[in-house]
Amino acid sequence: MIPFLLRRLVQSIPTLLLASILIFFVIQLAPGDFLTPAKLNPNISPEQLAALQRNFGLDRHPIEQYFLWMRNMLFHFDLGLSFSYQQPVLDVIKPRVANSMYLVLLYTVLFYLIAIPLGVFGAVRQNSLGDKAVNVFLYFLLGFPSFFLALIVIYFILQLRTKTGLDIPINGMTSNDFDSMTAVQKFFDVTKHLIIPAVILAVSDAAGLTRVIRGQMLEVMRSDYIRTARAKGVTERTAIWKHTFRNAILPIVANVGSLLPSAVAGAGFIEVVFAYPGITPMILDALNAQDLYLIAGFTVITTVLLVIGNALGDILLAVVDPRIKVG
């Protein structure tokens, strides 16, 4: 197991390296260099500019610059300086990345919580009225851009709020009195803020996975070994949950890693609509301000997280599915 784990992680290194090259050279393509926006900022003195130029070797050949950038990143965890914040990029993005990850995490959990029962239900009661109703509804949702769905949900929450006075948070990540809360209260406060965006994300995406699970379940249910199990007199319940479910669902669930990139991106739109302090709103600001190191930093960090997530997903997959060879 350990060698497999190691090898899987080692295999992600070339991907990461290439990703970093891509990100770096895309930024090189951008008009001007890292410092163009800084040159327009009166708060940055020529001396500071010169120092930055030296630090990042901007006077040198792009390839050399790349290695400097990599060296700074690998050995000093230095992703450069955010020009609009006048601070190291890492300090600026750390809380944002964490916030986005909370959202993505809750989304992922809800995503499976919604899709698995619906998919299993659809397979067990194949072509029943309920199955069809769920299918049609999810199909309908599939067409909604998440941000549009969010706008509509906000509309209904507002209606609900005027009618009932219920305080459903539709904005931000914490309540005003967050800092005076106990740890438990804090946890629930953040969850309260996260739940609506996460549910919207999960519901609007669930259609795809539900159908995959339904199909997978049906396939497994039709397979010989389930038929054999049934023939042996195993109860329907055991046949579905113990035999079919494990074989049909676990690989899908364990494959969570490959889900992450789209999840992070999908969460971006919702973050914008809900003014959630995640990655995307800040990237958009950075884009406006041409804060290139910040954009690059976010992209690098999320890519690293995702590649690691993918590797972990694969390992998880190998654990639950013995058919995937370990070694």
Place this chain on the structure above:
Amino acid sequence: MTAVSNQTRRTMPATGDTLLDVQNLEKFFPIRGGLLSRVVGNVKAVNDVSFKVGRGEVVGLVGESGSGKTTAGRAILRLIEPTGGQVLFNGTDITKLSKGQMRDYRREMQIIFQDPFASLNPRMTVSDIIGEAMQIHNLHPGKQRVDRIAELLQKVGLRPEHMRRYPHEFSGGQRQRIGIARALAVDPAFIVADEPVSALDVSIQAQVVNLLQDLQEELGLTVLFIAHDLAVVEYICDRIIVMYLGRVMEIAPSRQLNRNPKHPYTEALLSAAPVPDPTVKRQRIILEGDIPSPINPPSGCVFRTRCRYAIADCANIVPELREVSPGHFKACIRDDIL
């Protein structure tokens, strides 16, 4: 171009009228491994194979699966590029030819595939499939082409109206007939029949073999008939080449090989084959174990690990293909057996 006139069966390789001369043919597949994908070894699929095929002769190429017979067949046609050796066709070394030069020779050499399901493009009609060859070589332009296709279909036992259908609408045997018609479309002199019947039902096998035999005789074709089953080969072939693990073990006229195998491997193969005549009793010789990996073949004689006659020297000496009686060659250092 018309086919060479029909000749009677000959039991001897034609020396003066050799159509195909394979010399030291080699096909190695590199194995890549490690982080940098370096070549760490070779699969020696075909190793130092030499034989000749006379004009109008039907030669069988026999071996277990993995023996390299299919690879050899394809390497001869340069469907896969041989790693080494020469293939003289009508005296020309076709392995040295450029792609353009090779195209002219393609008309002369055709192949019939083992799997009639995979060898026909499912997106083309029968007439497209058969007509493609004519199109490539610009044969029978215009209206004639349809007539020619119809003629070919009839020749292989199908009806002309079949030409508008797609392969999936035919049975396996019919498909193989289409495959044969395609091969014949360019009026070749030489055909590699790559296990043409092994994927078919036993009942149909005979029909197809008969068809092939009839066509061979009618058109005077030279055929390299690849098979893993000695019984089929014996029936239609003039001579038989036995391959094992990429090397030729024995070459002999068909009847002679069957009656009097000189190589332990041939002996083993024969004992496994069903015998139509219940009065002939064969000593059952069971090959032990699996065929060894061609990546790391045994030293010396490649068959020694499964040979019941193996001696110490077998591990050291790579046996030469020697003529032990006229027209009968074997690659075995032991003369004291069989």
Place this chain on the structure above:
Amino acid sequence: MKKALTLALALTVGTAAAQSAFVWPSAWTADQNTGNKRGGELRLSAISDFKTMNPFTSSEADSIPDRMESGTGLFTQDPRNDEFIPYMAAGAPVVSNNNKRFVVKIRQGMKFSDGQAITADDWVTTWKIHTDDKVGSNSYDTFFLVGKPITVKKLDNYTLQFDFPQPSASALSIMSYAPWPDHVFGKAYREGGADAVKKMWGLATPASQIIGAGTWIVDSYRAGERTVFKKNPNWGDWNKDSRGQELPYLNTMSVRIVADANASLAAFLAGQIDTVGMRNADDLAQTKKAIDNGSLKAFLKANVSPQATSQWITFNWNKAGDPAKQKLFRDVRFRRAMSHIANRQAMVQLALGGLGSETYFSTYPIFKQQIDAGLAAGAPQYKYDLAQASKLLAQIGYTKKNAQGYLVDKSGKVLEFNLSTNAGNTVREQLGRIFADEAKKVGVKVNFTPIDFNTLVSQLTSKGENRPFDAILLGLSGGSNIWSFGSNVVPCGTNLHSYNNPTDGKCATSQEQLMTKLYYQGDSELNDAKRRAIGGQLMKAEGELQPVIYLVGGNFHVAFNERLGGEFPANLMNAYYGQRLNALTFIK
């Protein structure tokens, strides 16, 4: 006259309470906190996240240092009569040397939030750092008059001497900058120079290290979410209400970061923040609706005053690369025609939802006295009149139209120019769209594109003979009610003299020279009426020249949650002073 008044104030406040507290006049609030309600939180919002806590590198309009600066300054302006009264100063300044030297006694007993006494050193250090160009402080320019520095000197621990290069009507305002602790910044500056100062007080700095003199100090900062300020425990020592109670009443003030103005309105309607700026009729309607259906208890007053901002279009006179355009933009008839094209009525209706006014001058409509002085002096207004615009353009030589309906010159070249504004500002995007669409009616092709704000500003403030834009639609805010002309706008060679900014900074026309002269003349005139008269002359010159086409201004509306008390009396509320003083605000 002014001197007399300040002297009188000095008699009442200055001498009697020289070393005691500053008493906040009860007339500054309509809602006295007679019950002495204390504690609670004022919940506000900000649209973009804060970038730093460092007062010397901060450049945002709304920043943490900015918020910490409230409740500081040697003098403070009385919203009742716009006069400056001593605040951190113990009394009125002693003026000498032809109104150029001011000696100010500092109120004693004031302390920073960490307990250190506030002394003359803090002002001197703050001035030093702001005026070090290596620091790059945003306030750098405010310490210069006509390019000559204002100097600050410590006479003793509680006495400061300010020397101005020339008399200034804004002297008291200039002197009222916030002092920052010498024992923090001065120490760093002496040891590490500008770089050391710039490295201090980033967002990651623990709140406990942030020290201030004002009402509020940082309690916590959560990136992208909220900054909480708590009251400075030592500020109440010298700030008392009229009943002698310590100020502020509130314990904390929180600033929530929201995505945009819509989000802050939503938060206000949900009762999550206490007050929000009402941008337009939509906001008012939403608030009114929420109040009417009982989901929100709030105070709402519309059209309190005009906004203290301007929206305008400026044409670039420095286009050496395109002499034809340069000639066109420098032609006063062209610019007047452009003013005639601006359909300000439609702009108010469409972009401002009907709540706003047309503007024709750089002076904000809220400075009504100055506007009146300008109109009295005969400052012209070139109102919406497409026929007149066509006539003026014909005079320049544009009489023919091509197949697409655009005016062409003799050589057949289309009369066109590019107009940019900052992307994301819907009001400006609509103003530009309306302008472009109206221009099309007379045959002027306006290529309107919203672009990035920073790019836009760098184009606008660029210097040289060939500057990279045709025309820009932008707005200005800020400025004071003492002398309501921008020091960096009117005089030639300043960075917001946006229409003409050549390398040598020289004026291109005699009107500009006149305006520059009038600007400095007015700025050094201490008599209010005389100063306004000079301003009127300036407005006349500016109006005739039309270097910049002024468009429309919105109205200022007030809305706040009813839990808040302590707002201004109705007559004091306006866009300039706002709706309340935080120090007098309390939770009902």
Place this chain on the structure above:
Amino acid sequence: MTTTAPTTTQKKDKPLGQSQFSVAWQQFRKNRLAQAGGLMLILLYVMAIFAPFIAPDALSSYSTSNITRFHPPTPIQFRDPDTGAFTRPYVFKYTQQLNMDTFVNEFKPSAERCPLYFGVRGASYKLLGFIPGNLHLFGTNKEDCSVYLFGGEDLGRDLFTRTLYASQISLTIGLGAVVITTLIGLMMGAVSAYFGGIVDTLVMRLVEVIAAIPSLFLLLLLRSVFPKDINPILALYVILGLLAFIGWGGLARVTRGQLLSVREQDFVSAAKSLGASDNRIMWRHMLPTLTTYVIVTTSLAIPATILTESGLSFLGIGAVEPYASWGSLLKAAQDGGLSSLNTRPWVLIPGFFIVFTVMCFQLLGDGLRDAFDPRKRA
């Protein structure tokens, strides 16, 4: 190359030979939903092409004298209010008044009726960019009394008109990006399979890398290469290119795999043995094996791309003024804040066009997938 006679014969007598496509088509014809989706899409595209004609107004026309900001939708009336009899369809002219108490600009129908006519002359346009015209499907012929099927937006422009025009961009960018994606994907896959070795490694790694970076961030990163203030029409092409750039990976990977496996198949060897050129083998034998896959993925990728484009426009980096896409119309709605939701919900209508289009594509795509999938054949 001459066309072979058999090919033409085959086309004449369809029923005799059943190609894979005709089988799929038969299968597809059984799927009502998919057909409905396809039909609706055809309608949508026709609507987009003829948008200038169907729309009563021009994309960006509004009046600065007769302000119709957020004009509510005008229901079309068919009955005479006095007699109750059917008349020529008409709309009421609306009056407006800013209510200084509620601050709502109140539109109210007046007594004046504006009859609707078919085929009125109005704003001139060019169909497909070259057929000039000024005829509009319907209208009132009155300058200050227009029909607002979907209401007006923040400058008083007719939202129905804008939605129609927006469909041109929303529908073509999605389609265009997928076409380019498919071309790039096929080419890269083919190149990868054909050259193998270092080229193969590089291409496949690039695919992996593109997949590893969250697509939204990659898009934003790539968008940052181009200045924010590029020409709006260029911006559309940029978005098109970016969408294509981030989308080709999956297809390239499948193409490569498919080609590598097809290369080993006997029918390709057969063609080779017949002396077919590499070109012929590639185009006649290898690439056609991908058609099913390409058809199915394409029909499912288009809705996804439409969603992404709407998202980018929503973030303000897609279609910008003077152009409009459904996403940018929604952005305008979002910019309008709460009022958009509770006092003029019609500004959300373009969003339902996205939903509808995506659903149609999904239905069509699923139908095609089922039709081509032999396992799903009944």
